[in-house]
Amino acid sequence: MxxxxxxxxxxxxxxxxxxxxxxxxxxxxRVDVKYQPxxxxxVYRAAERNLVPIADEGGDRPLPQSAGEAIVxxxxxxxxxxxxxxxxxxxxxxxxxxxxxxxxxxxGTNNVAELTAIExxxxxxxxxxxxxxxxxxxxxxxxxxVVSGTMKAKKNVELVARxxxxxxxxxxxxxxxxxGHAGVAENERCDVLANSAIDAARKxxxx
Numbered sequence: 001m002x003x004x005x006x007x008x009x010x011x012x013x014x015x016x017x018x019x020x021x022x023x024x025x026x027x028x029x030r031v032d033v034k035y036q037p038x039x040x041x042x043v044y045r046a047a048e049r050n051l052v053p054i055a056d057e058g059g060d061r062p063l064p065q066s067a068g069e070a071i072v073x074x075x076x077x078x079x080x081x082x083x084x085x086x087x088x089x090x091x092x093x094x095x096x097x098x099x100x101x102x103x104x105x106x107x108g109t110n111n112v113a114e115l116t117a118i119e120x121x122x123x124x125x126x127x128x129x130x131x132x133x134x135x136x137x138x139x140x141x142x143x144x145x146v147v148s149g150t151m152k153a154k155k156n157v158e159l160v161a162r163x164x165x166x167x168x169x170x171x172x173x174x175x176x177x178x179x180g181h182a183g184v185a186e187n188e189r190c191d192v193l194a195n196s197a198i199d200a201a202r203k204x205x206x207x
Contacts, residue, residue: 002016002017002019002021003015003016003017003034003037004017004021004023006033006051006052006053007051007052007053007141007144007177008033008046008050008051008052009050009141009145009150009151010141010142010145010177011035013033013034013035013046013051014033014034014035014036014037014041015031015032015033015046015051016031016032016033016043023048023051025048026045028045029047029048029049030045030046030047030048031045031046031047031048031051032044032045033045033046033051049148049149049150050150052144052145052148052150052175052176052177053135053174053175053176053177069094069095069132069133070094070132070133070134070135071092071093071094071125071129071132071133071134071135072092072093072094072135072137072186073090073091073092073093073121073125073134073135073136073137074089074090074091074092074136074137074138074178074186074187074189074190075088075089075090075091075114075117075118075120075121075136075137075138075190076088076089076114076117076138076139076140076180076187076190076191076193076194077089077110077111077112077113077114077115077116077117077140077143077194078110078113078191078194078195078197078198079108079109079110079113080198082109082110083107083108083109084107084108085104085106085107085198085201085202086104086105086106086107086108086109086110086112086113086116086198087102087103087104087105087113087193087194087195087196087197087198087201088101088102088103088105088113088116088117088120088193088194088197089101089102089117089189089190089191089192089193089194089195089197090102090117090120090121090124090190090193091186091189091190091193092121092124092125093186094129094132099124100189100193101120101121101124101193102192102193102194102196102197103120103197104197104198104200104201105197111140111142111143111155111156112156112159113194114138114140114142114143115143115146115147115156115159115160115163116159117138117143117190117194118136118138118143118147118163119159119162119163119166121136122136122163122166122167122170122173123166125170127169130169130170130171131171131172132171132172133172133174134170134172134173134174135174135176136173136174136175136176137176137177137178137184137186137187138175138176138177138178139177139178139179139180139181139187140180141177144175144177146160147160147163147164147167147175148175149164
């Protein structure tokens with residue numbers, strides 16, 4: 001059977017799939033995974049809920065065939081110092097439409113900036129569009145882990161709970177891990193938007 005890349009707690013693995021491309025989930029809710037490609041690699045078992053979709057290095061993950069009208073979202077947070085001035089960047093595309101958001105968020109940590117970017121992105125998608133497939137990309141393993149529930153939030157608990165509440169209003173929301181500063185165009189654009197927001201705040205002497 002074929003294998004597909006997934007992120008398991010921030011580590012790239014290969015998960016076994018069925019011929020139709022879906023994960024080969026057993027009766028126990030677990031999937032065969034291996035850390036290296038090839039027939040000789042050792043196979044482990046991992047819970048399906050812990051396997052997060054991941055974009056291929058250097059490009060976006062191909063959309064499922066059913067995702068012709070998917071809303072594709074990229075988010076990133078930036079922090080000048082940790083803690084320090086924070087900015088967020090969001091890019092949302094659907095069909096030929098596009099929306100970009102770059103906002104200064106005050107003083108905080110990098111993790112808060114990453115989480116706030118995800119929250120802002122989900123907030124601006126209208127309720128009537130939340131039944132559509134939404135693919136949300138981010139380069140923060142921490143943010144995706146605590147929001148998706150594969151990691152326990154030990155800090156920023158209220159913010160994480162708020163984002164999870166918004167996420168539950170979506171019918172088909174997928175979180176996709178991308179590599180930061182690896183040439184993924186929209187991820188790089190989000191970084192520019194976030195840092196530009198910090199720079200603009202400095203020029204306006206808001207910092």
